[in-house]
């Protein structure tokens with residue numbers, strides 16, 4: 175079974191984020207962005223950096239040039255570092271191993287993944303309930319303290335709620351089966367990766383957030399999102415940065431509707447990286463003007 179089949183353009187993804195804007199947090203933005211050459215030129219203004227992974231630290235299996243050295247430099251300057259990633263297909267341990275393979279030295283407590291943000295709140299939404307997971311075919315859910323079974327078109331176990339962890343096998347048939355099951359018996363839908371798209375080698379793939387917003391349009395169930403730009407992810411980050419006021423924390427990312435919007439909503443300073451990730455090769459300024467999601471700082475690279 176091939177995975178991540180459906181693809182989108184950056185423009186289509188941007189337009190979809192704007193269409194679903196009412197489901198995203200509200201935030202205040204600066205009237206203008208300061209241009210800086212890298213995070214080294216932002217370091218004086220903050221005590222901590224919260225780093226998106228894709229487009230900031232790496233592109234696919236390759237670290238962004240200079241990013242490993244930049245992290246070491248910021249650390250040497252006494253800055254706290256936290257990686258905040260919308261990733262739910264794999265466990266945080268798997269994400270950590272990936273960063274180590276790329277050459278980064280992050281410790282386990284320095285990585286906040288949206289899968290964990292969701293996992294920590296499962297019981298609050300469905301105490302002792304049975305979850306049906308839309309997941310990869312290798313996920314064993316061992317890190318989730320709940321009863322979780324994989325839910326597919328051909329195997330639809332009786333469940334009390336749904337968990338959207340991965341879109342790797344979320345094809346049109348699976349989407350329709352899920353939609354029909356929820357229409358027939360409305361149940362909670364938790365989304366552990368709110369992203370609409372993710373950059374892959376062959377284009378932008380449609381992610382769990384894409385299907386969750388479709389479900390919200392097609393059913394009466396409003397999905398509950400975990401991860402950027404939602405406050406739950408930033409609450410978990412703040413736990414890792416005790417004593418640092420939000421305005422002394424910089425959220426660094428390559429997207430407007432997840433990294434910059436979420437960072438601003440949390441009261442953080444925001445940094446948009448433009449030469450890598452979602453807007454690489456695009457007119458970033460036009461997207462900023464159209465959305466009104468304006469970062470405090472714009473840097474070509476990490």
Ligand SMILES: [Mg+2]
Nearest residue numbers: 226228229428
């Ligand atoms: Mg990114």
